[in-house]
Amino acid sequence: xxxxxxxxxxxxxxxxxxxxxxxxxxxxxxxxxxxxxxxxxxxxxxxxxxxxxxxxxxxxxxxxxxxxxxxxxxxxxxxxxxxxxxxxxxxxxxxxxxxxxxxxxxxxxxxxxxxxxxxxxxxxxxxxxxxxxxxxxxxxxxxxxxxxxxxxxxxxxxxxxxxxxxxxxxxxxxxxxxxxxxxxxxxxxxxxxxxxxxxxxxxxxxxxxxxxxxxxxxxxxxxxxxxxxxxxxxxxxxxxxxxxxxxxxxxxxxxxxxxxxxxxxxxxxxxxxxxxxxxxxxxxxxx
Amino acid sequence: xxxxxxxxxxxxxxxxxxxxxxxxxxxxxxxxxxxxxxxxxxxxxxxxxxxxxxxxxxxxxxxxxxxxxxxxxxxxxxxxxxxxxxxxxxxxxxxxxxxxxxxxxxxxxxxxxxxxxxxxxxxxxxxxxxxxxxxxxxxxxxxxxxxxxxxxxxxxxxxxxxxxxxxxxxxxxxxxxxxxxxxxxxxxxxxxxxxxxxxxxxxxxxxxxxxxxxxxxxxxxxxxxxxxxxxxxxxxxxxxxxxxxxxxxxxxxxxxxxxxxxxxxxxxxxxxxxxxxxxxxxxxxxxxxxxxxxxxxxxxxxxxxxxxxxxxxxxxxxxxxxxxxxxxxxxxxxxxxxx
Numbered sequence: 349x350x351x352x353x354x355x356x357x358x359x360x361x362x363x364x365x366x367x368x369x370x371x372x373x374x375x376x377x378x379x380x381x382x383x384x385x386x387x388x389x390x391x392x393x394x395x396x397x398x399x400x401x402x403x404x405x406x407x408x409x410x411x412x413x414x415x416x417x418x419x420x421x422x423x424x425x426x427x428x429x430x431x432x433x434x435x436x437x438x439x440x441x442x443x444x445x446x447x448x449x450x451x452x453x454x455x456x457x458x459x460x461x462x463x464x465x466x467x468x469x470x471x472x473x474x475x476x477x478x479x480x481x482x483x484x485x486x487x488x489x490x491x492x493x494x495x496x497x498x499x500x501x502x503x504x505x506x507x508x509x510x511x512x513x514x515x516x517x518x519x520x521x522x523x524x525x526x527x528x529x530x531x532x533x534x535x536x537x538x539x540x541x542x543x544x545x546x547x548x549x550x551x552x553x554x555x556x557x558x559x560x561x562x563x564x565x566x567x568x569x570x571x572x573x574x575x576x577x578x579x580x581x582x583x584x585x586x587x588x589x590x591x592x593x594x595x596x597x598x599x600x601x602x603x604x605x606x607x608x609x610x611x612x613x614x615x616x617x618x619x620x621x622x623x624x625x626x627x628x629x630x631x632x633x634x635x
Numbered sequence: 636x637x638x639x640x641x642x643x644x645x646x647x648x649x650x651x652x653x654x655x656x657x658x659x660x661x662x663x664x665x666x667x668x669x670x671x672x673x674x675x676x677x678x679x680x681x682x683x684x685x686x687x688x689x690x691x692x693x694x695x696x697x698x699x700x701x702x703x704x705x706x707x708x709x710x711x712x713x714x715x716x717x718x719x720x721x722x723x724x725x726x727x728x729x730x731x732x733x734x735x736x737x738x739x740x741x742x743x744x745x746x747x748x749x750x751x752x753x754x755x756x757x758x759x760x761x762x763x764x765x766x767x768x769x770x771x772x773x774x775x776x777x778x779x780x781x782x783x784x785x786x787x788x789x790x791x792x793x794x795x796x797x798x799x800x801x802x803x804x805x806x807x808x809x810x811x812x813x814x815x816x817x818x819x820x821x822x823x824x825x826x827x828x829x830x831x832x833x834x835x836x837x838x839x840x841x842x843x844x845x846x847x848x849x850x851x852x853x854x855x856x857x858x859x860x861x862x863x864x865x866x867x868x869x870x871x872x873x874x875x876x877x878x879x880x881x882x883x884x885x886x887x888x889x890x891x892x893x894x895x896x897x898x899x900x901x902x903x904x905x906x907x908x909x910x911x912x913x914x915x916x917x918x919x920x921x922x923x924x925x926x927x928x929x930x931x932x933x934x935x936x937x938x939x940x941x942x943x944x945x946x947x948x949x950x951x952x953x954x955x956x957x958x959x960x961x962x963x964x965x966x967x968x969x970x971x972x973x974x
Contacts, residue, residue: 453937
């Protein structure tokens with residue numbers, strides 16, 4: 349096989365991984381602070397894609413959609429946390445996890461009730477349509493944009509966590525919520541904020557993935573499980589872990605598609621099981 | 636004043652109960668198809684009741700939240716379906732084969748997953764479940780991929796003087812009712828055995844159970860195997876009922892239904908799965924009969940579940956049991972005072 353084809357497969361894999369990175373960071377953030385495995389994450393991803401598609405339809409601008417989707421999802425996330433998940437703290441984690449599963453059912457079926465089982469059109473925006481020459485091959489411009497957007501998002505999240513007061517509280521709460529509260533931080537707000545931010549990232553992931561994979565009610569079912577896999581491999585609660593694992597898994601899957609397509613969907617789970625057995629805390633997890 | 640705890644509350648082993656429980660269960664199983672509009676609905680309830688009975692052993696009694704039980708339900712379905720197509724449709728062969736496959740798969744999956752605890756355990760079970768789902772999805776020649784296996788042949792089941800014509804939902808129901816009766820009585824016995832109490836000790840505090848000297852890994856593995864075998868049996872029975880194996884039987888959404896039914900009925904109560912399945916399947920049937928809803932019933936199930944988690948965390952039967960216990964306390968307290 350030619351070097352060009354291998355390079356192309358590599359870049360394709362990195363782009364697939366990029367979407368997982370964004371979604372997985374959100375999942376990892378929620379887990380790191382709230383200690384909840386969020387089963388509604390896939391549904392939030394789907395809702396983000398819907399909102400972005402509608403925003404494009406109304407305003408005609410993809411850029412506005414990229415802002416509207418994560419911001420409205422953040423608000424929705426805060427609402428869900430305040431209205432439901434926040435009421436279950438101290439009741440055992442099982443109930444919080446199950447509540448997110450129920451939210452997932454309600455959101456997916458709610459979308460079907462509101463807008464039917466076929467999703468809205470979501471085309472690649474005109475300014476990002478077409479191909480660019482990467483030197484070794486032509487490559488769709490939009491996919492490169494997804495990569496760039498992912499890089500910016502990761503930097504943004506890092507900046508938020510490490511350079512803003514809210515980020516400081518979030519990191520403190522993930523270390524020791526009780527002590528953080530004792531020092532005068534309104535922990536309820538921090539938890540709601542972290543959940544909202546995680547949900548916003550899911551929504552952004554959906555908005556970016558929409559033009560690539562299409563928008564439909566079940567679009568989040570597979571990516572939910574895939575981002576679980578990424579978070580577990582990277583280490584629950586680790587930002588760097590989610591980034592590395594997302595890209596790694598994307599590339600591995602891309603090459604499996606090339607050489608052994610039958611295993612392409614299975615390889616993810618084998619990687620996850622292997623990680624849990626060899627390095628249970630994940631690549632960058634502590635514990 | 637000395638606080639007396641009525642002893643029957645602690646042991647709950649009055650001689651009367653040995654008769655009351657089987658009699659009540661029999662009455663329920665006899666009345667169910669009469670009260671419901673059609674037998675297939677009653678049969679579907681029992682399939683889910685058995686699935687959740689197996690699930691409840693692991694979740695409700697041992698405290699392990701598995702999100703991969705669809706793997707065993709689906710495995711039982713595919714085992715029964717494939718055997719019926721290629722080898723024999725005799726339930727006396729296909730049902731034990733499905734149970735065996737579930738037990739073996741449960742031992743393998745459990746062995747790996749039980750090395751981790753908490754969320755990691757849940758995610759590993761989910762990963763194994765999806766692994767099986769995608770294998771079935773890809774391996775079209777054997778599993779039929781997306782289409783599943785249609786038109787599974789059925790044979791008459793001859794047990795002693797009784798013949799079950801499994802073409803009819805009515806006879807499938809009778810078979811299911813007999814198995815449900817045996818399974819619930821068996822589980823009742825199991826739960827009050829030293830093994831069952833050890834599992835509950837693990838649920839309450841695993842470290843303490845270990846400190847007392849229990850080999851918790853082995854006990855949890857046995858619970859996993861039994862639970863998987865029971866789920867697999869339910870999967871096989873579902874095939875006798877529907878004459879069809881769907882790929883969805885392996886999807887994690889199906890695992891979610893087992894969790895839902897168990898919580899709805901009351902996790903960690905013996906009859907919870909039966910009550911939960913009745914509520915779940917009944918609700919699904921009622922909702923999908925409403926023209927405005929039809930396929931959108933999971934929306935309302937989700938809403939109900941949210942309410943359930945917020946207001947009735949102990950589920951229907953769990954709440955009923957609590958009320959009953961409180962009532963008995965009051966009655967016996969009043970008795971003490973009067974006497």
